[in-house]
Amino acid sequence: MTVRQLSLPELANACWHSGVPGVGLWREPVQEFGVEAAAKLFKDAGLAVTTLCRGGFFTAVDPAERRRALDDNRAAIEEAATLGTDTLVLVSGGLPAGDKDLAGARERIADALAELGPYAAEHGVRLAIEPLHPMYAADRCVVSTLGQALDLAERFPAEQVGVCVDTYHIWWDDQAPAGIARAGAGGRLYSFQLADWTTPLPEGVLTGRGQLGDGSIDFAYWCDLVDRAGYAGPIEVELFNAELWARQDGEAVLRETAEAFRRVVPEAL
């Protein structure tokens, strides 16, 4: 998503040139390219598919909508398995229109996880609940803190449901360090993503994630916490950034991002 202006073959090529060993993919471009074809593309390029993004959107009340969401998540699990990644990242969904019941919406997420967890396990896929910044609580994700994500995840087997920690969403939270330790100790720290916090936020607050090093986040601090929690998986960079997307030279964006990564992430990791 950081370089969504690149086609999947361009992405594979650019990763190779920038020394990036793996990619987190989003479903839409994969579906357009063909899931099997994408799997072959990245396998042939020697690139790991680190995660697939995104399942989720579990908060509907309407039974037909809920059924559609479950069906769509089963398809996402199958796609993840085909791509060879063991992690499907979940954006859980916001409040239904007119609804003000956050606790109820969170409970409907649990209902969906109970149904999808075993299905994912059968396919060798784990479900990673991603807490999104509280500014998305109404319209995107009612899971706003790592603590909430873990409270949900821990109701299910540690092999089935865990969390995805993205610095952009949790950097402000003084409880998040304890949450990272808790996730690590419980075997639920499935994924770790980086983006920087820059201001002012753009209208709609979706496309203003900063390049690593341009904002307020102390990456060395968060990387160290994740390391001490026993995380040894990939570290992804996920920048929703309108300025980066507008650039024609997507390969240069990827290269600069890889350079920024090497500047902010301690070498030992």
Add this chain to the structure above:
Amino acid sequence: MTVRQLSLPELANACWHSGVPGVGLWREPVQEFGVEAAAKLFKDAGLAVTTLCRGGFFTAVDPAERRRALDDNRAAIEEAATLGTDTLVLVSGGLPAGDKDLAGARERIADALAELGPYAAEHGVRLAIEPLHPMYAADRCVVSTLGQALDLAERFPAEQVGVCVDTYHIWWDDQAPAGIARAGAGGRLYSFQLADWTTPLPEGVLTGRGQLGDGSIDFAYWCDLVDRAGYAGPIEVELFNAELWARQDGEAVLRETAEAFRRVVPEAL
């Protein structure tokens, strides 16, 4: 601030016509009008001054800047006393430019409170730390949760430092209900404010607070929590809303806001 298009005399008049018994004031219009004159205006109108907003901005590192902030807060305390309110609301300040140390910034707030608490008490004024939504952590207020605000406040006497709870800032937080109970039990629930959460957020995320009832917040739920925590003080409405500000008919905005208040706040409160 909800009807900042009104002059203070217009505000006093509009409150009278809408049956609003008190006003929370901001320093800038009060200073322009004259603090003593404003005090007399609202006293003569039979309107309580519920709070003065805002002190704070304690996070500077530079010693000269820190001295200026303390001086300015002493002036704010004196203004609050002159206006006859016992509560000065604090917006604590964001990260200094280039700084990434949230914990350090929070500690500098504590340093300032240690100095200002006794001064405020001498003037019959209490300092209310307002946690601001986490989306303001970088540029406005590093105190992002009610829990963080209470952790700070509880280092000082309960007569000196407490919290201001605004639904807009804490509605997403599943730990906030426990925080309200904790604030009430400790005698630190100084102020309660309402604004609704509406999306999409505008650029800069400052001026998109929704009219009561237009958004995602369950006011009956939060009012009940505050009531059960023993709060018997005023309930303020603070809407930063560019559309409301653009209207010429500020008195109608106030009247509509009072009507919205009566719809969403349980009658018993």
